[in-house]
Amino acid sequence: MLIIKLALRNILRNRRRSVLTVLSMGGGYFMLSFMLSMTEGSYSNIIDLFTQDHTGHVQVHKGNYLDRPSLFKSIEHSSELIDSIKKNPQVTGVTARIYGPSLAYGKNKTFPANVIGINPLLESETTFLKEKVKQGVYLSSAITANGYFPAMMGKTLAKNLHLDIGDELVLISQGVDGSIANDVFEVVAIVGTPESFERMNVYLSLDAMRQFLSMGDQVHELAISLKHQSLARQFSKQLQKTYTQSDLRVEPWQQVEEVFYKSMQADLKGNYVSMGIIIFIVSIGVLNTVLMGTLERTREFGVLKAIGTQPMAIFKLIMLESFFLSVISCLLGLVFALPVNYWLTVVGITMPEPIDMGGVLFESMLGEISWFTMGVPALVVVSSTLLVSLFPGFKAARISPLQALQAV
């Protein structure tokens, strides 16, 4: 108790030194939390953009469809599955898809196209597809005025085939019954940009796709979007447990988009290295101030020792002083970091040139406020302060009263 009182008195006695120390450590806290907030926020933002572009947070397939797609690895009773998945409060959208690689005919040209059958309404609830319509109107299940099923095309494919809105698109593929699937569709919309994921895609409604491929009620993929991308792993594990009977596999986006996830992880590790360097620089600064603070007070410690203070008490005194100082610094840093991080989270820094991440445009750097981005820097500042105080603490505790009193 006495030591705590002494430590507080010591801090308050030399206010200028204390303020300088607090400023240096508070600055360290501010920088750390700012950096953490930026990286976490940006990554979370990129992942959100990426997964909501077309992947969704969790996907369901039949067997090893993901590794070896086949027309026949299809999910039965999809509408019942969708209904049961929707009941989970974490789920914000579920959509079903049918894939059928085809040959697309334009006016005089042919190109391979990735034809995807979607439920227009459910897809717009789950991914950004509807927002990516650049020309024309979003897909519907109804037949157009010319008696054809409507189709949406990727920008590049439409350009390659010289097709525009209202033109006829001919598709040829392999039907589920072994027949040669062939039909005419009317282009109602052009989606995305020449760089985006869907540049070579054709979107049909599920009904049109089923007629085209002579399919029944089956689908190839269910894509689920959740309230937050970090729920994906947990959610997919839970959902997998309910599918013990049928050969259905539930995979979070980390598995579906493995390449993206791994490159993201590698990038994140690089960021942690640079953060480690910041922590190191801040710690050196703290070491400097604490060391100076003890050296300055050599005579004081000499007196304390001379009147019979235990070395352990002096060590505790110095550690306590550092601890109080670091806690005050964190609070000060928090006062500055909170509004800045809040602004980052809400507004963000708009990039002069948007960065293209796998077809997803990344336009602004966003921050994130969480226990992780605000708590970890505090933990780092306090623990590094205590660590660097060990050395001056030992030094002061082991001082000889005679030499200390003789020191200038």
Added chain:
Amino acid sequence: MRGCFLSCFLTLLIFAFSTTVNADVYVDTEAVALLKKIDELYRSDNSVSTMKMQIVTPNWNRTLQLQSWTIGMDDTFIRILSPKKDRGVATLKKDREMWNYFPKINKVIKVPPSMMMGAWMGSDFTNDDLVREVSLVEDYHVEKREQGSQYQLILTPKPDTVTVWARIDVIVEKEGLLPVEQSYFNEKGEKVRSMYFSNVREFSGKKIPAKMSMVPLNKKGHKTVVEYVELEFNTHFSDDVFTLRNLQKRVK
């Protein structure tokens, strides 16, 4: 000792070589005549037929009704009558070229020579089987063996024949001289697929097996059965059948 072995080996080699040369020169006229009969079994000078094709796979089953016209060995025209979805889809083979027509998209697609061994409309018959571009007599050497009440014809391709089969075995019933089984072997000597003939019926005074089942041995659960419902030989029809214009004719 070693020299002796070598000379023995050499004589053996020369002997073996001379016998193969002999086999090349020797032509079994009786076997060739039999093969020619089999070649033209379903053809004659010309033919018009209606057939049913049943395709069985582990994933789906499907039955097609086809109508076909042929002249000699060169020209074939096939049109699908049912199911409704595929009605009007037609195939024309003229000399060495082949086209498919899809009425729904109104497009004629030429089948390139490289696709000749591809499946015809998802069946186990290749495009090549269906239009019978290959004339067995012209392209294969034939050797005849007797096995009880059956003849076995062993066909090996002639040096300049372009084919994927290293050997074709045809088993023919001595009585009636009709084929029972035709097996295809790949270059490794493995049997890849077999065609079984059954249901001998008389069409236009000619007795032929009306049912043919093609069973690929490397694809489990796959089978295609073709059955002739009607078959008429040496009738009269216009040459216009074998034109691209006829190919694109829409059937109601």
